[in-house]
Amino acid sequence: MNNTGMISLVITIANVIFSIKGFKNRAFFDKYAFRVERILLFKEYYRVVTSGFLHVNWQHLIFNMLSLLAFSWLLEADLGAGAFLLIYFGSLVGGDLLSLLIHRHTGDYSSVGASGAICGVIFACIALFPGMEVSFFGLLAIPGWLYGILYTGYAIYGITSRRDNIGHDAHLGGALVGMGLAAIIAPQAMLANLATCITIIVPCIFFMYVIISKPHILLVDNFFYKQHHVVGDIDDRYVFERANRQKELDAILEKIHQKGINSLSKAEREKLERYSQQIK
Template sequence: MPIFTIILIATISGLTIYGFNNSDFYEKYSFNVGAIKNEKEYYRIITSAFIHVDYTHLVFNMVSLYTFAEFVEIEYTSKVIFLSFLLSVIGGGVYSLINNWKNDNYSAVGASGGVCGIIYSSIFLMETGSVYIMFIPIPIPDYVYAALFIWGSYYLMKKGTDNIGHDAHIGGAITGIIYAISVIPWVFLQEFRIILIMFLPFAVLYIHERYFM
């Protein structure tokens, strides 16, 4: 049984629900560029992962977390899930901070960076498999799901109509891949084609931003 995954989900859910009814708690621990940059409140990079905007945001992240973390924890122990989540949260937060450095008012919450890191790392730590998405009756290759996850994050990040840290997905995903390779170094060569496919969205996003915006 994936004990740590269940505890992590329960902790995130509990703190998120508490934040729904406590605006001071929500504001103190959410990701905020100005507070991190000017007040040196670096803890926000991690604590913001334990708060969500609403139940839809929370449920989506927790379902994704459990779907991918369950078998990784059973196969590789709780330590791997802990480090994958924590490092990806930090990686996503750092990317988000750099990406929004000039906007002191930028604020976001969500475990998406850590979840995305686990999604991506699990693809390399486990044998390539498939996942089922609600309302789609056929299995989807896990790396396709991961790519679609990033594309959706990019679209919502650019749309900028909510308080969700969509840009943290990218930093979290990259961190997750790097961590997976550190756990099983030979996976880089064995799964090189999949790594190329996984990085294709990042290359397209970079070219789009660099030359067409």
């Protein structure tokens, strides 16, 4: 019996089940999402992996799973299940670790999605199969190497401009890890496509260094340049945010004491429920 693609299918099903559970249960979603504060301060390291199986909505989930299935079958068939799993989870963890490094001073930063892992799979395919083409919904096909270069530029722009809520840093980190692991697993294929891989990797590493260590050099609406020098480090931010949450909670409890729980507004009830879940 040919089991090629079974691991890809199992991962896809796990993403669907886990994400649907998150859609229906906000407490479940919050418990397993990537959140800097919970990882660095409360040592909830499992979030680095579990966040990769959650998605924001159906559109996010479907797009990611279609992208995964479009590339994973080829990679799993060529390298085998073990190597595929190494690339998938290595890219997932690598992308989230880069995101954790970049956002280490922003305790309330959070994200979800399998995009880092999927980008690792895509870029591993680009490294191993230089002649492949990437098709956009079957309408337009471009060389894999060109897709890699364009995607790298878009991710770098997304990190620096912060024009959307997409975790470009995790995408970029996952892509680099995926390509690096592919090179270790199949070095002969990497050598055959060395020029393209270097063209993608070198600017990524350079901009990652600038973004992390010298963000003021980038004359754009940079997340760190505009905000981080104001809010202080993660411990200061955590203390400040916790004090504000405690004030809100005290006010709600005082209102219950004086007027009863039925006097609470819908927003106050939601806050009280959220606080009680965090305590649990």
